[in-house]
Amino acid sequence: MTTANPRAAAIDMDLPPHARHVPQSHWRNHHDEAEAAKLGMWLFLATEVLLFAGFFCAYAGLRLLHEGNWIAASHYYLDWRIGAFNTCVLLLSSFTVVLAIRGAQTNRQGMILLNLFITEICAATFLVLKLWLEYWPKWQKGELVGAFFSYGNPQGTHDHLFLSVYWIATATHGFHVLVGMFVIAWAMWKAWKGHYGPKHYTSLENVGLYWHLVDVIWIFLFPLLYLA
Amino acid sequence: MATHNKILEETRLHEMLASEEAHSEEHHHVTPFWTMFWVFVLLLGLTVFTVYTAKYVYLPGHGNLILALVIASVKAILVAAFFMHLKYDKGMNSVVVFVTVFALVLFLGLTLIDLKSRALVTRVEAGEIVEGGDKHYIRNSEGKLERTTSGLGVTAKAKQDGHADHANPDGHSADPAHSAPAPH
Amino acid sequence: MSGHHDVSYLAPKETWWKTVYSWMFTIDHKKIGLMYLTSVIAAFFLGGIFALLVRLELWAPTQTETVGETSRVIGQLFHGDPAKGITGNNIYNRMFTLHGVVMVFLFIIPSIPASLGNFFLPIMLGAKDVAFPRLNLFSWFLYVTGGIVAVAGLLLGGAETGWTFYTPYSTTTSWGSVTAMVSAAFILGFSSILTGINFVVTVHKLRVPGMGWFDMPLFVWAMYATAIIQVLATPVIGITLLLLVFERIFKIGIFDPGLGGDPVLFQHFFWFYSHPAVYIMILPGMGVVSELIAVHCRKRIFGYRAIAFSSIAIAAISFLVWGHHLFTSETAAANIVFSALTFLVAVPTAIKVFNWVATMYKASIAINTPMLYAMAFLFNFTIGGLTGPPLATLATDMHLHDTYFVVAHFHYVMMGGTVFAFIGALHHWWPKMFGKMYNEKWAMLATALVVIGFNVTFFTQFFLGTQGMPRRYATYVPEFTTLHRISTFGSWLIAAGFLIHLPVFIHSLVAGPRAARNPWGGLTFEWETDSPPIEHNFPHEPVITHGPYDFDTVVPPNCDPKEWPLPDQELVKRVHGAH
Numbered sequence: 002m003t004t005a006n007p008r009a010a011a012i013d014m015d016l017p018p019h020a021r022h023v024p025q026s027h028w029r030n031h032h033d034e035a036e037a038a039k040l041g042m043w044l045f046l047a048t049e050v051l052l053f054a055g056f057f058c059a060y061a062g063l064r065l066l067h068e069g070n071w072i073a074a075s076h077y078y079l080d081w082r083i084g085a086f087n088t089c090v091l092l093l094s095s096f097t098v099v100l101a102i103r104g105a106q107t108n109r110q111g112m113i114l115l116n117l118f119i120t121e122i123c124a125a126t127f128l129v130l131k132l133w134l135e136y137w138p139k140w141q142k143g144e145l146v147g148a149f150f151s152y153g154n155p156q157g158t159h160d161h162l163f164l165s166v167y168w169i170a171t172a173t174h175g176f177h178v179l180v181g182m183f184v185i186a187w188a189m190w191k192a193w194k195g196h197y198g199p200k201h202y203t204s205l206e207n208v209g210l211y212w213h214l215v216d217v218i219w220i221f222l223f224p225l226l227y228l229a
Numbered sequence: 230m231a232t233h234n235k236i237l238e239e240t241r242l243h244e245m246l247a248s249e250e251a252h253s254e255e256h257h258h259v260t261p262f263w264t265m266f267w268v269f270v271l272l273l274g275l276t277v278f279t280v281y282t283a284k285y286v287y288l289p290g291h292g293n294l295i296l297a298l299v300i301a302s303v304k305a306i307l308v309a310a311f312f313m314h315l316k317y318d319k320g321m322n323s324v325v326v327f328v329t330v331f332a333l334v335l336f337l338g339l340t341l342i343d344l345k346s347r348a349l350v351t352r353v354e355a356g357e358i359v360e361g362g363d364k365h366y367i368r369n370s371e372g373k374l375e376r377t378t379s380g381l382g383v384t385a386k387a388k389q390d391g392h393a394d395h396a397n398p399d400g401h402s403a404d405p406a407h408s409a410p411a412p413h
Numbered sequence: 414m415s416g417h418h419d420v421s422y423l424a425p426k427e428t429w430w431k432t433v434y435s436w437m438f439t440i441d442h443k444k445i446g447l448m449y450l451t452s453v454i455a456a457f458f459l460g461g462i463f464a465l466l467v468r469l470e471l472w473a474p475t476q477t478e479t480v481g482e483t484s485r486v487i488g489q490l491f492h493g494d495p496a497k498g499i500t501g502n503n504i505y506n507r508m509f510t511l512h513g514v515v516m517v518f519l520f521i522i523p524s525i526p527a528s529l530g531n532f533f534l535p536i537m538l539g540a541k542d543v544a545f546p547r548l549n550l551f552s553w554f555l556y557v558t559g560g561i562v563a564v565a566g567l568l569l570g571g572a573e574t575g576w577t578f579y580t581p582y583s584t585t586t587s588w589g590s591v592t593a594m595v596s597a598a599f600i601l602g603f604s605s606i607l608t609g610i611n612f613v614v615t616v617h618k619l620r621v622p623g624m625g626w627f628d629m630p631l632f633v634w635a636m637y638a639t640a641i642i643q644v645l646a647t648p649v650i651g652i653t654l655l656l657l658v659f660e661r662i663f664k665i666g667i668f669d670p671g672l673g674g675d676p677v678l679f680q681h682f683f684w685f686y687s688h689p690a691v692y693i694m695i696l697p698g699m700g701v702v703s704e705l706i707a708v709h710c711r712k713r714i715f716g717y718r719a720i721a722f723s724s725i726a727i728a729a730i731s732f733l734v735w736g737h738h739l740f741t742s743e744t745a746a747a748n749i750v751f752s753a754l755t756f757l758v759a760v761p762t763a764i765k766v767f768n769w770v771a772t773m774y775k776a777s778i779a780i781n782t783p784m785l786y787a788m789a790f791l792f793n794f795t796i797g798g799l800t801g802p803p804l805a806t807l808a809t810d811m812h813l814h815d816t817y818f819v820v821a822h823f824h825y826v827m828m829g830g831t832v833f834a835f836i837g838a839l840h841h842w843w844p845k846m847f848g849k850m851y852n853e854k855w856a857m858l859a860t861a862l863v864v865i866g867f868n869v870t871f872f873t874q875f876f877l878g879t880q881g882m883p884r885r886y887a888t889y890v891p892e893f894t895t896l897h898r899i900s901t902f903g904s905w906l907i908a909a910g911f912l913i914h915l916p917v918f919i920h921s922l923v924a925g926p927r928a929a930r931n932p933w934g935g936l937t938f939e940w941e942t943d944s945p946p947i948e949h950n951f952p953h954e955p956v957i958t959h960g961p962y963d964f965d966t967v968v969p970p971n972c973d974p975k976e977w978p979l980p981d982q983e984l985v986k987r988v989h990g991a992h
Contacts (some may be wrong), residue, residue, distance in 0.1 A: 026949075027541035027619070036319070037544050037618040043322045044610040047329040048648040054333045055652030055682060059284075059667050061337055062678045063345050081280060088276050096269040099260075099312050105260045146659075158373075159673040164835035165665035169656070213313045217305045224297035228283035323619065332645045335732055340681045343736065343747035 019105075019198030035203045042207040046214045049177075053218050056170040059224060063162050070157030075229035077156050078144055078164060082226035083134050087127050088219060096124035098185075098209045105192075105202035113192045113205070117185055120212065124182045131175055139164075162189045169228055174222060177215050184208050258317045268311045275304050419947040422849070440546035441948060445553050446532030447846070452560065453528055456519035457832075461911065463512035466872075468904040470505050471897045475888050505887035506573035507589060513576025514594055518601045519560060521827060522690060524835050525697035526643070527556070527608055529842060530636045534612060535874035536939045536946065537630050539621030540953040544614035557602035566593030573704050575885060577687070580668035580679040592658055599654045602647045605693075609643025612636050621938075624959045630937045630961040631707075631720055635700020638724040642689045642696070642731060650686035653679070654932040669775040678740045688735035692727055694827055695794075697835030699724070699765055702790050706769050708935045709784035710776035712960040719807040730758045740810045748807055755805040762798055766791065779933075782856040786837025789864045793829025797822055800875065815885075819877025824871045833864070836914065843921065844928030848944040851921040859913035866906025873900045930971035937961045941970045 013021065028034040074105045097116040104112030143151035146168045150161035156168050190209045191197065279300045283293060310316040315323050424441045425432040436444055449623060470476075535543050543549050566572070570589035574582050577955075583591050616637045625964030657679070659665050666672030668679045707714045714720065720802070736743055778784060784917040803809045813819060844850050873896045882893050889897065931940040938955055939946075959967040965985045968974045 027535075027544070027546070033618055037614050039318075039324070040321060040617060041545060041548075041610055041614045044613055044644050045324045045326055048606050048644055050329050051336075051369060051645060051648035052652050054336055055649060055656060057333075058337050058340055058682065059656065059678065061341055062675060062681075063667060063673075065341070065344050066675060067673060076352075085276060085280050089273060092272045092276065094271065095272075095308060095312050096265065099265050100262075103259065103262065103265075124794075146663050147672050148664035149671070160399055162666055162673050165663075165667055169665060171660055173655075210313055213308050217308050220304045220308070221298075221301050224283065224301055225294075228280065228297055229294070328641075329645065332732055336649065336685050339733075339736065339747070339750065340678075342686075342750060343677070343681065343739075344675070345744040346744040346746035 005177045008167075017195045017198060019196050019201045022196075022201040031084050031201070037201045038116060039210075042210050047072060049214055049218075053170075053173070055110050056166065056173065057221070059226070060170070063166060064229075067157070067159045067162060070159045071163050072229050074160045074163035075226065076158070077171070078139070079167065080134075081227045083130060084223050087130055088124050088223045090127050090130075091216045092125075094120045095213050098212050101192075102202060102205055102209050103189075105197040105205055106199055110195065110197075113197055114189060117189045117192060119154050121182060121185055121189070124178055124185070128175060128178055128182075131171065135171075151212040161222065170222055170226065174215070174218055177218070180210050181215050184211060258314075260311065260314070260317065265311060268307050268373055272307055275300055275307075416805045419949060419952060421943065421945045422948050423847070423945050426798060438550070439980045440542070442531045442535055442543050442546065442549060443846075443946060443950075445549050446528050446530070448553060449523060449531060449556065449978045450528035452556065453520050456515055456560070457524075458911070460512050460516035460520055463508050463515065465904055465908060466508045467505070467512055468901040470508070470711060470887055471889070472901050474891045474894055474897075476502075482792075496521065502887050503573060503588060506575075506885070507571040507883055510573055510575050510594075511567060511571045514563070514572070517576055517690075518598050521831055522601070523556060523608075523695045524694075524831065525701060525838065526612070526636060526639055526693070527552070527604075528837075529838055529961070530612065530639075531608070531699060532846060533842065533939055534615060534633060534636050535619065536942060536950050537633050537937050538615065538619055539624065539951065539957070540615065540619035541951070543611045543951045545611050545797055548607050548934050549611055549899045551971030552604045552611070555600055555604035555607070558905075559597045559604060562593060562600060563597035566590045566597055569593055569959060577683060578654075578657060579683075580657070580660070580676045581670070583657060583669055592661055594656055595654045599651055599658075602651050605643050606647045606651075607948050609640040609647070612640035613644065614686075616640075617697075621955055621957055624820065627721070628957060628960055631703035631714060631717065631724075632697075632700040632937075634721045634724045635696045635703070638728040638949070639693050639696045639700075641728050642693050646689035646693070646732070648685045650683065650690070653682040653686065656682070673935060677739065677742045680742055681735070684735035684738040685732075688738060689728075689731040691799065691823070692731040694831045696724060696727060698794075698831040701834040701838040701841075702769060702787050702939070703789040704782045704935075705834075705841055706772050707962050707964070708788065708841070708933050709779045709781065710773050711779075711934060711964045712772055712776035713964055714768070714773075715771035715919055717962065718765070719764050720768050723764045726761040730754070733960070734758060737805055739811075740807060741814050752805055752807050759802065759867065759925065760964065766795055766798070781840075781853055782860055783841035783933075784874070785860045785864075786833045786840070786845065787856060789860070790830060790833045790837065793825055793833065793864075793867070796872075797825030797829055799826075800825065813878060815883055816878040817874040817882045817884055820884050821871045821874035824867075824874075828867060829871075836860075836863070839918075841933065842939070843918070844932050845939055845942070845944050845946070847922060848928050849925035850928040850932065851917050851925060855913060855917045859910045859917060862906050862910030864910075866903050866908075866910055868903070868967065870900050873897075873903070931969050934964075934969040934972055936963060936969055 007111035024031045024034040028037070035050065095118040101113045101120065103117060104110070104114075139145065143149075143153070144164055145151065145161075146165040147161050150164060152160070155161075187207060188205050191204065279297055282296055282300070287295075288296060309326060315326065329394070422441055426435050436448070439445060484578075516698060531543070531549065535541065566589075571579070572583075572589045572591045572594045573586065574591060578591065578595060583595075616629070616633060656665075660668055664672070667674040668676050668678060703714055703720060706712075734751060734755040734757075736747050737755045740748050740752070800818070804813055804819060804822060840851060840856060877893055877896050877900070882889055882891070928944050930942070930944050933940075935957065938951075941955060942950055965980050966982070968979060969977050
């Protein structure tokens with residue numbers, strides 16, 4: 002793709018990978034490249050926020066039209082304890098991501114790997130609980146979206162609307178959690194190969210930013226859906 | 230020509246390494262472990278608080294919803310400022326966040342102005358208007374909505390008070406001359 | 414001359430497959446920009462064909478024989494029975510929908526930013542590439558994918574809903590393939606988002622040292638403002654289209670009144686993106702016009718900071734006004750709010766137009782194709798802009814909504830504005846991108862046909878609109894026949910114009926004269942590079958020694974001072990004050 006980076010010739014190959022990272026040739030130095038990558042990641046997070054904004058707006062609009070039914074449906078169909086536990090699981094995963102970055106900053110490779118691993122476990126727990134304790138029973142009982150709603154004991158005339166918003170909002174969030182798991186796994190692989198250290202941990206930081214956003218979105222989804 | 234290129238490359242390399250040295254100190258602020266730990270504990274605490282207020286604290290109107298959103302916002306700010314390092318970053322990243330949140334607020338706010346100022350349909354759905362409704366719906370005896378074309382609709386209170394004047398949903402007569410309309 | 418071995422970005426590799434590979438997987442912003450350019454031009458011609466078909470149908474008040482015949486053919490092909498063909502109305506619906514979808518999503522949104530922006534933004538900043546070259550390539554791949562899905566959708570019958578995909582028709586209709594068209598728009602949206610992210614970071618982080626924000630060309634300011642809108646607004650169309658697809662497939666009911674949902678909610682969602690989207694369309698055009706007028710009038714742009722800030726102001730205000738597209742759907746309270754906010758957007762826009770005109774005052778105006786298009790922009794975009802307030806005013810909008818007045822208004826701003834700026838920009842930067850000059854005489858003839866044809870086509874539509882002709886109707890009352898025929902005739906003039914523009918460009922590539930490095934005497938960094946530029950744009954990092962519009966004090970780079978004399982410096986000092 003590009004011609005060989007002339008800077009690569011000047012690097013000492015005995016250093017670990019994170020200490021011999023070479024910026025792409027259009028950057029003046031590593032600092033600019035890292036800051037730019039971070040700014041780019043924040044802009045991407047902005048787009049994710051506005052994507053989820055659609056769910057929140059749909060929630061607001063439909064709740065306005067069917068308030069009583071909405072609240073009743075929230076209490077009936079959703080168990081706040083599962084939601085609260087999942088919230089705490091995600092908060093823990095955010096904390097461990099921060100610790101993983103700290104590991105890179107202080108050049109403790111084991112700390113990076115261990116904390117990323119715990120983050121993965123938390124993410125998996127979130128998804129498993131969601132699928133096993135929420136989605137699967139709902140599927141079986143017919144508590145589904147819109148016209149597919151076939152549950153025998155509706156609380157009002159528009160339960161299916163609440164469930165529509167619940168299903169698509171949490172499913173899209175869950176999809177982002179799943180993507181996050183892949184991305185964290187990629188970061189673990191890079192950490193394993195020694196790519197993260199005090200002088201260079203940009204992509205780890207950016208993976209962390211993505212993961213924190215996934216957490217923040219859930220922080221808002223939880224009270225709106227489970228504690229309406 | 231080849232030596233000229235080599236000299237150019239080495240000069241560039243020199244410049245790059247020099248500017249690397251100049252920048253190497255500033256990039257890496259390391260947040261203290263205990264700061265992060267207490268932020269984490271605070272986040273857990275606020276989660277507990279959210280559930281508690283939702284279950285045991287009753288606020289009138291939409292108060293509970295607003296309180297829950299306020300607490301969620303505080304949690305989000307904590308995550309953004311500390312976990313996402315915004316507090317210690319250069320300002321531009323925070324500008325991105327503010328502008329995004331502003332766009333979000335605009336989107337929801339202005340849309341809700343429209344949705345909230347709708348009159349009859351929402352009031353029927355909310356159970357406020359129980360009868361009539363120009364080209365809209367009433368609830369029949371089974372609680373189902375059905376179409377009707379009789380006037381502007383009557384609220385439950387108006388019906389109770391005997392002011393079932395179809396000209397105005399609140400039961401007041403549209404025509405001041407008719408001060409005591411007949412009960413429905 | 415630099416005397417080094419860097420070659421032009423257009424130079425082929427040793428073997429043909431290496432050349433193809435180098436283009437398919439390039440991370441060079443110039444190659445990517447060029448690939449976008451060919452695609453958007455192809456999309457323009459495709460959308461144009463649909464437009465010609467639409468206008469052809471409208472030649473007669475009732476269904477034309479062409480449409481009837483097509484219907485019979487389709488009926489025979491797909492159902493074995495000519496009588497079962499889709500009716501003329503269905504064909505017509507698809508024609509205008511596809512015209513809209515192709516023109517909006519495949520042509521105009523990417524047009525200037527992805528092609529010329531990609532090519533010239535880094536060069537104007539003195540950079541070697543955009544901030545994230547691989548992301549740029551990914552944006553291009555997404556565009557190609559979206560294009561393929563769109564063409565597939567087209568072959569599956571397109572859609573009949575109008576490019577606005579309003580519910581409940583779009584969620585319930587089985588005509589055509591709404592899901593495919595909507596998916597294409599979704600994918601294209603992500604291409605746009607990633608380009609926006611790239612440009613914002615490039616402007617922040619890759620300016621040459623010494624270039625402050627107010628030393629940047631106004632084209633860069635325009636790209637930056639556009640990028641902000643791309644990043645903030647496009648995700649909302651993403652979620653909107655996603656919800657639309659969920660509604661179609663899973664019947665979630667949020668837009669379906671039968672299930673308790675709200676179709677107007679869709680309109681809010683849709684226009685929250687689509688209004689800022691029209692500023693994604695026009696802002697780059699405005700950036701281009703700033704460059705064209707400054708260079709071809711050889712005059713410092715009047716009110717640089719005003720234009721720069723106005724670009725940002727337009728981007729900001731664009732998010733406040735989307736409700737003016739739904740005046741007939743929303744409540745009175747919302748109407749009042751949105752109408753008042755809409756009037757605001759005229760202010761920074763007008764500031765720009767006044768500044769451009771002021772720049773031309775007492776300047777030495779070159780008469781060439783780019784300048785002709787710049788002047789055409791000023792005239793036509795102003796008409797488009799002035800016909801906005803009647804639509805922003807509630808009382809008049811009640812009558813004009815969904816009539817041809819709206820159609821004329823947005824074609825004046827989108828075509829009379831953006832498209833004219835785009836073609837002007839193409840001619841302006843053609844010698845730089847390809848190192849070849851085009852034939853000015855034939856290009857000017859084509860310009861005349863396009864501009865005159867455009868006004869014939871769309872000015873008549875204002876009258877159609879005020880007299881009540883609704884938009885998206887295949888048939889009409891006989892009283893409108895004359896105006897429709899004039900409009901259709903105009904469309905043929907436009908087609909003729911573009912059918913001359915295209916061969917002029919092709920001839921230039923094949924047999925055109927070699928272009929100089931700075932044929933127009935511009936002062937921005939691109940005119941310091943080779944024509945066409947070398948792979949890394951500059952042999953050494955450029956040093957900024959003058960502002961982008963210092964025409965009265967700086968001899969243009971790579972130009973003979975005798976051919977580009979500076980004005981009397983004493984006069985300059987008196988007029989502008991000491992520098």
